[in-house]
Amino acid sequence: MSGFIISSWNFSEGKAKPNALNASPIAADNWYHCQRDAIGLRDWLEENAIPEAIIDSLLTDDTRPRFEQFHDECFLMILRGINLNEGSAPDDMLSLRILWFKGAIISTRKVPTAAVSILIERLEKGIGPHTLPKLLVGIANGINGIISDFLSPVEDRIDDLEDEDAADLKTLNALNSRLLRLRRYLKPQRYVFEDLLHADMPVLKGQKNHFKNCLDTIARMNESIEFYIDQINLYQANVNQQQAEVMNRNTYLFSVIAGIFLPAGFFTGLLGVNIGGIPGVENPMAFPLFCVALLVVVALEVVILKRLRFI
Known part of the structure; x- marks a missing residue:
């Protein structure tokens, strides 16, 4: 048993079957889900003749979502998902790297990914995808679904702003900051699926429409985030304008009062010498x-x- 392979499945017979968690040679129609920072992973990838540049992209600590095509039998997808792990901020988005290499999928993560964990649970119950292309679609849909679920209460919160006389500005600022961090990664994530569809990979030809749906979902979520940020900014601008108007009115009132009593102050001061x-x-x-x-x-x-x- 290797220390870096978390889960491994064989799809060669049209149905997912679990593999032994050992560092066997990479074979087509197999999925290897690995711990990115585990000892021995790089050596195993090098032993399977994966180019050094691809290994670096697969194991690097900090990277943005992207799609890279190396040839018809090799491409790399880097996706970001909501962090649902205990003690973590959801907007501290975790990274999942997926390498298609000679008919096999090698995915790496540093912390558990909810979308992948749910997919593995489904495979264990025999109700998951039965081919590697469908597995790839399942991972993408899982990541998008979790992001969409995270945004649903945000939409409700934004809708409530119209019915509230005064909202908690501290909470709104935190929400705005969280949405800005989400936008940072979801915008390039849209380009991942655009580049994937543009590459027109032969191995994914049967799943093209599914990836189009993934792209539409990402585009919709990006548009929603932009709308939420604009709504929060508009609400904050209205609050700031109201506060400025109150301050200006009070300042004006005090100026008028001071002007009224200025002659009285002058005469009383003159007679008090x-x-x-x-x-x-x-x-x-x-x-x-x-x-x-x-x-x-x-x-x-x-x-x-x-x-x-x-x-």
Whole structure:
């Protein structure tokens, strides 16, 4: 038993049968699902005459989704899927590399992929795909289905924005950031299926329509993500505009109040210098008359500001 082969299946008889998990030579109509960072995997790939450049692409740590055709019997697909592992963020998308090499499929992962795990469970129950091309379609559909399920509650959350007076901006910012990270990988994932269909691989000719459906699904999800991001940005812009309007209105109100009481402050400051010559010092009616005068000044200011439509 090898330490790098997680699961292996033989499709040569028109039905998937499990293989022994040993480092046997790669044979056509077989699927080898491997742990990418396990010791011995690179040596096994080299022993099976896989070119060094292809091995590097299959085992590299960080890469974007892409499709590479090396010849009619060899191509590489790199896909990204939602990370449903415990303790991981779903938008921290995991990578699945799939190599078609001389009629066999070698796939590698670093952390478990839900789409592949579900597919293996179906194979164990005898209800999974029966050929390698259908297996490839099943993996692609599984990845797309999980992404679509992840986006469904996001759509509901976006729809709720129209019915809410105030949403949690912190939650919306986190959601927006998550959608931006998803978009980063789903956009090039669309090109994977476009390039696959354009390559017109003879071994996948019977599954062409299925891959077209995968492409349509990816395109729809990309459009949905763009729409969600635009809706969140629009909602945040409206909230910011409302807050700016409230601030401007309050600032304007305080400016008007300050302007109204500016003459009163001037006169009270002038009469409070405590030096000789201040009128009314000896008159007991001076203070009441002064207060009445200030009220008259304030009233005149209010009338003038209203006619000038400042208030």
